[in-house]
Amino acid sequence: MQIHGLNKTTLLDYPGHVAATLFLGSCNFRCPFCHNAGLVLNPASEPVIPLIDVFGFLKKRRGILDGVCITGGEPTLQEELPDLIHTIRDLGYKIKLDTNGSRPEVLRNLLEEQLLDCVAMDIKSSRENYARVAGVPGLDIKKIEESVRLLKDSPISYEFRTTVAEELHSDEDMYSIRDWLDGSRAYFLQPYKDSDSVIQEGFHAPSRETLLRWRGICAEKIGIVEIRGLD
Known part of the structure; x- marks a missing residue:
């Protein structure tokens, strides 16, 4: 197991908690807007x-930090992930996992072993446009759908979230996502932000008007719908 980054203190990555964030490498998606x-x-x-x-x-920060967010890359690609989580939980920390949902078998095992306290799963787009936005031709959307079902049926805290770009998402995508995530607890729209480390340049955040319209569409069927990073 290799840790490629450590954010020692964050109030954003694990909402409601003071946390540290660990960054793991490798991903099976190639989302062009990835930073x-x-x-x-x-x-x-x-x-x-x-x-x-x-x-x-982490030992020194016990009593100061509440939790640890594990992100990537895609953490579920790492075979040693359960061992890493066990070790961190033994130190008294809550665990939040960020995932693209492509490995539902790993997510299921972690949930069954009660190793997770919170999960944030990326929803790249509507099912119709998922493969294009994820950058993976022929992507098996059934695995993504299974992960969505696992979280909706789970007692732990979870959220779905979509990084939205003007060039990649539309009203039609939002209607489709709304119907797909019907009954979910929480869904967040995250406007694209440009970065020197983005995989592909040329994307832009949707306008404020568009973001508010998309929030309204999704709020018709999803419990909590918010926009993160809206100025």
């Missing part, structure tokens, strides 16, 4: 933080 290009395309070139240093830091 972690190095972790996705060439994780071997990224710096590595020794596990002994990570655990040493």
